[in-house]
Structure formats: structure tokens, C-alpha cells
Amino acid sequence: MRQASVGFHCPECTKTSGQKVVRAAQLRTRPVVTNVLIALNVAVFAAGMGSGLRTTGSMTLDGGLIGVGRLSNGELIGVAEGEWWRVVTSGFLHANLIHIGFNMFILYQLGNLLEPALGRLRFGLVYAVALLSGSLGVLILDPDRLTVGASGAVFGLMGAAVAAMRARGIDPFATGLGGTIVLNLVITFAIPNISIGGHVGGLIGGFVVGHLLVDVGPRYLKDPRLALGAAGALGAAVFAAGLLVV
Secondary structure (H helix, E strand, O other), rough: OOOOOOOOEOOHHHHHHOOOOOOHHOOOOHHHHHHHHHHHHHHHHHHHHHHHHHEEHHHHHHHHHHHOEOOOOOOOHHHHHOOOOOOHHHHHHHOOOOHHHHHHHHHHHHHHHHHHHHEEEEEHHHHHHHHHHHHHHHHHHHOOEEOOOOOHHHHHHHHHHHHHHHHHOOOOHHOOOOHHHHHHHHHHOOOOOOOOOHHHHHHHHHHHHHHHHHHHHHHHHHOOOHHHHHHHHHHHHHHHHHHOOO
């Protein structure tokens, strides 16, 4: 008998059936959604880039700043004026090269961690709910400030990663993720002109939807589609709340 990966095989079986070797790279899901999101953010930034590698004012005002906001002439803009799409489009606008560079780097890191673990559909749901939750946080805490950036969604991915680790019995602080979140929250509250509502709202929304998809759903819902439907309903509720709060 010949020792095999599972039990023992006879010499004849070993000769007639070659063992298939599966490499680790073949088991890893390509982070397609992550790459698409990064490409969209970069494309929008490139389309609106002006002098000094900064996004032009016309792009941000016309393209999707959230909140009420006031122009220099006192004119109201934003969701309060019926421009509902700003709740979404603001998450794809960035002020300058450093802003988008930092957000896309973190998105790439977290996407390569989470998307293979969650799957493309669930990862996309987490990102969408986190983005909407970050917008809702801005509209609640700072509705008169013009706010852009994917950081709310990125914080949401960190929250979802915490939920996934907790579901598997892993201490987030043992991996370094917990400390990273704490450090970023300290920076958020300590440095002016950083969106507290966007970061905290995205973090909470990402954790809640992540907890629903990786813990509550598998534990209490027999059909995986029910968890997906609940996550979609949560996103719709957050979006509706963002329109109603202003």
C-alpha cells in the first residue's frame, strides 16, 4: 500500500490515477470587484483633475458632494435640494492625489483580504452598504460640510473584516487590524477637516452588514439568499434614511 493524502492506496490505483496537484494560487479568488472599484475611482479622479493634481471645483459641485452645503453666494446644494445621487457619487470623488492614493491603497489591501473570503457579491454588498452608511453619517453629524471620498466605504471594509474575524474566533487586535482601526479613529477625531461622520458611519455600517453576512446569516438563516436579501434591505434602508434626514 502507498500512503496518500487521505488514507492509503494500492500500487495499481496509484499508477492508474495520477494525483492532481492544486496550487494555492488556483484556490484564490481574483479580487475583480476590488479592481473595478479602484479603476472607477481613479477614472473619476482623472476626469476631474485640474492644476496641482487636485479635483476641480466644478467637478465636485456638479459631480456629487453630499450634505446641504453652501456656496459662496449662499446658494444651497446637495441632497436637501433633491440631488439624491450625491449620496452615492460622493464616494467616488477625491480632493487630491494624496486623498485618493491613501484610500485606494487601503481598498486594495482590504479587498485582497475580504473579497476572496466573502465572494464577489457579498463583498460588493458590504462596500455599497458601507458607502451609504458613511454618507448617512455625514448627513447626520455634519450636513453643511461638503464631503467627498471613499474613506467611509474603506472604513466599512475594516468593520466587515472585524466581523469576519470575530465569527472565526480571531482577535482583531492580534492581527493588527484592531490597532489600525483605533489609530485611524484617533486621526479622524484629532485632525481637522476629516469627516467624522463618514468614517464612523462607514465603520458601523460595514461591521453590521459584515456581521449579518458572515455570522447571523449562516447561523440563523438556512437559505444564504435570505442573508443577501437582508443585506440589500439594510442598504436600501440606509439610503432612504440619508434622503429623509436632511
